[in-house]
Amino acid sequence: MRRASFVAPLLLIGIGVVFLIRNIYPDIPLLEYLSRFWPWLLIAWGALRVVEVVLWKAQERPLPPSGVSGGEWLLILFICLFGGGLHAAHGFANGNWPGQIRVDGMDFFGEPFEYPVDVQKISAPNAHIILENFRGDARISGGDNANLKVTGKRIVRTMRREEAERANTSSTIEITGDAGNLVIRTSQESRGDARRVTYNLEIAVPKGAQVEIRGQGGDLNVEDLAGVVLNSERGDVRLKNISGPSTINLRRGDVHIEAAHVAGQMEVSSGDVEASDLSGPVKISARSGDIKISRVTGALDVDVTRGDLELNPGAITGPIHAHSRSGDISLALPPSAQFSVEASTSNGDVSNDFSSVKTDTNGRRGSLHGTVGTGPSVDLRTERGDIALRKASDVDGKRTPAKPLEKVEQ
Numbered sequence: 001m002r003r004a005s006f007v008a009p010l011l012l013i014g015i016g017v018v019f020l021i022r023n024i025y026p027d028i029p030l031l032e033y034l035s036r037f038w039p040w041l042l043i044a045w046g047a048l049r050v051v052e053v054v055l056w057k058a059q060e061r062p063l064p065p066s067g068v069s070g071g072e073w074l075l076i077l078f079i080c081l082f083g084g085g086l087h088a089a090h091g092f093a094n095g096n097w098p099g100q101i102r103v104d105g106m107d108f109f110g111e112p113f114e115y116p117v118d119v120q121k122i123s124a125p126n127a128h129i130i131l132e133n134f135r136g137d138a139r140i141s142g143g144d145n146a147n148l149k150v151t152g153k154r155i156v157r158t159m160r161r162e163e164a165e166r167a168n169t170s171s172t173i174e175i176t177g178d179a180g181n182l183v184i185r186t187s188q189e190s191r192g193d194a195r196r197v198t199y200n201l202e203i204a205v206p207k208g209a210q211v212e213i214r215g216q217g218g219d220l221n222v223e224d225l226a227g228v229v230l231n232s233e234r235g236d237v238r239l240k241n242i243s244g245p246s247t248i249n250l251r252r253g254d255v256h257i258e259a260a261h262v263a264g265q266m267e268v269s270s271g272d273v274e275a276s277d278l279s280g281p282v283k284i285s286a287r288s289g290d291i292k293i294s295r296v297t298g299a300l301d302v303d304v305t306r307g308d309l310e311l312n313p314g315a316i317t318g319p320i321h322a323h324s325r326s327g328d329i330s331l332a333l334p335p336s337a338q339f340s341v342e343a344s345t346s347n348g349d350v351s352n353d354f355s356s357v358k359t360d361t362n363g364r365r366g367s368l369h370g371t372v373g374t375g376p377s378v379d380l381r382t383e384r385g386d387i388a389l390r391k392a393s394d395v396d397g398k399r400t401p402a403k404p405l406e407k408v409e410q
Contacts, residue, residue, distance in 0.1 A: 010048065036159075038083030042076065113156045113164035117201065120149040121175040123182055126208040126226065130183045134215040136199035137235075142207035142224035148175060148182055152201035163196075171197045210244065219253075227261075236271075254289075272307075280318060290327075308385070312392055319376045328385040331378065332392040338373030343380035343387050353391040 123129070129148060131138070136155070154171060156164040172187045186199065198218065205211060210227040213220060218235045222228055227244030230237060234252040245263035248255060255268055257275035266273070268286040273293075275282075280298030284291060288306040299318035302309055305325045312332040313320065316339055322329050328348070333339065341357055343350065350366035352359050357370035368380070368389055380387055 011045070038079065041079060041083075045076075111157065111159070113158070113161060113168070115154045115156070115168045117150060117152050117154050117173055117199065119173060119175055120147045121182060122146065122179050123148040123206055123209065124179040125206045126210070127179060127206060128181050129205055129209050129211045131203070131211065131213045131215070132183055132185045134184075134186060134199065134213065134218070135197070136201065136218045137220070138199070138201045138203055138213075138218065139221040140203045140205065140211055140213075140225070141222075142205055142209060142226075145204050145206050147204075148184075148206075148209075149204045150175065150184060150201055151204075152199060155198045155200060156196050157198075158196050167196050173199070314392075316376055316378075319378070321379045322381075323379075324382040324385055326384045327382060328387070329380050329382050330388045330390070331380060332390050335391045338375030339378050340371040340375065341368055341378040341380070341389065343368040343378070343389065345382045345385060345387050347384045348382060348386040350386070351388045351390070354389065357389065 123146070127148070131140075138152075150173065154168060154173070156167045156171075158164045158167065170187070174185055176183045176185060184203070186197075205225070207224055208226045210229075211222065211225055212229040213222075213232065215230075215232040215235070217233050219237070220230065220232070220235060221238045222242070223238075223240040225242055225244075228239060228242055228246045228248070230247070231249045232251070232253070235250075236254045237248065237250060237256070239246065239248075239255075239257045239260050241258070242260035242262075244261055246257075246260055246266075248266040248268070250268045250271065252270045253268070254271045255266070255273045255275070257273075257278065259277040260275075261279040262275075262282045263280070266282075266284045268284075268289060270288050271286070272289045273284060273286060273291045275284075275292070276294045278293070278296045278298075280296060280300060282293075282296060282298065283301040284293075284303070286304045286307060289304065290308045290310070291302055291304055292310045293300065293302065294312040294314070296313040297317050299320075300311070300313055301321045302311070303321075303323045304327060306327060307324060308327040309322050309324055309329045311320070311322060311330065314334070316333055316337050320331070320339075322331065329343075344367040345365065347364045348366060350359055350361065350368055352368050354370070354372055356372045357368050360367045360369075366387065368387065378389075380389070
C-alpha cells in the first residue's frame with residue numbers, strides 16, 4: 001500500500017498562501033524574493049521527507065525504496081530551472097528590482113541605509129502646501145517661519161549598499177512652485193526603486209499655511225496649522241491646534257485630533273478615532289473601529305459600520321447624529337442640557353438617566369424618545385448594540401495628555 005505523504009499538501013498550502021498574500025498586498029515584490037530564496041523550497045521539501053522517514057521508522061513501518069518519486073524529481077527539475085532563470089534575470093536587471101517586503105507597514109529583509117535630506121524655499125504666510133506621493137513618517141509643524149523647510153532622512157532598505165547608493169542617487173526630494181503654492185515632491189513614484197525608499201521628515205511651515213498630504217503609508221504628526229487635507233493609504237495620524245477646516249481620508253490607521261476646526265469629511269476605513277476640543281460641523285465616517293469624541297462645538301455627525309461610539313460633547317450646541325450598524329453607543333450630556341432625542345436599537349439594551357426621556361423595550365428591541373427643554377436634536381441608532389444616554393460626571397471628557405506618535409523606521 002502506498003504511503004500518503006504530507007509534503008504535497010503542505011506545498012500546495014504554501015503556494016496558496018504566497019498568492020493570497022500577493023493579492024492582498026500587491027506592493028510585495030514577490031519575484032525579487034523568489035529569485036533570491038527559491039532554494040529554501042528544496043531545503044524545506046527535503047527536511048519534510050526526512051521527518052516522514054523518521055516517523056515511519058518510529059512506527060516500525062517498512063521504509064520506501066525511494067525517498068523521492070519520478071514525478072517529484074521532474075517537479076524538482078522544473079523548480080530548479082524556474083528559480084535559476086529568475087536569479088539570472090535578477091542579475092541582468094542591474095539591481096533595479098525592489099529590495100524590501102512590506103506587509104501592513106512593516107519591512108522585512110534587507111538592511112536600512114540612511115541619507116540626509118535638507119531642502120527649503122521661501123513661503124508666503126498663508127501658503128497652500130502639498131506633500132505629494134509621500135511614503136514614510138513626517139512631523140509637520142507651523143511656526144513663525146518665512147521659509148518652508150524640509151529636513152530629515154531618506155531611508156533605503158535593500159540587500160546591498162551598492163543598490164542603496166543607486167536608489168539614493170535616483171531618488172530626489174524637491175520643492176516646486178511659487179511662494180503661495182508650493183509642492184514638496186519626491187521621485188519615488190516615477191522610479192524603479194519606488195518600493196525601497198521611504199522618508200522620515202521634519203517639515204516646518206508658516207503657521208497660517210494650509211497643508212495637503214497625499215501619501216501611501218506612514219505616521220503623520222501635524223500641529224499649529226490653518227488647515228489640513230489628508231489622503232493616505234495607512235498609518236496613524238495626530239492633529240493638534242488646527243485652526244481651519246480639515247478633511248481626512250485614511251484607509252487604515254488610528255486618528256487622534258485635538259483642538260481642531262473640522263468642517264470637512266473625515267473618513268477612516270479601518271482604525272480608531274479619538275478627538276477632542278473640536279469646532280464643527282464635525283462629520284466622521286468609518287468602516288470599522290471605535291470612535292471616542294469629547295468637547296465639541298457645533299453639529300456632530302458620526303457613522304460607523306462596526307465599532308463602538310463614546311460621545312461626550314460637553315455643552316450641546318448643535319444637532320447630534322450617531323449611527324452604528326454593529327456597536328454600542330454611549331452619549332454623556334451635562335445634567336442641565338436641553339435637547340430632544342430619538343434613539344433605537346434593533347438588538348440590544350437601552351439605558352437613560354434623564355427623567356423626561358421615555359424608555360421603551362420590546363424583546364431585544366429598545367428605544368428612547370422625549371424632550372428635555374428646548375435644544376438641538378439627538379439621533380442615536382444601532383442595529384446590534386446597546387444605547388446609553390447618561391448624565392455626564394465630573395470625570396467625563398477630562399483631558400488626558402496625548403502621547404506623541406513614535407517615529408517608526410521604515
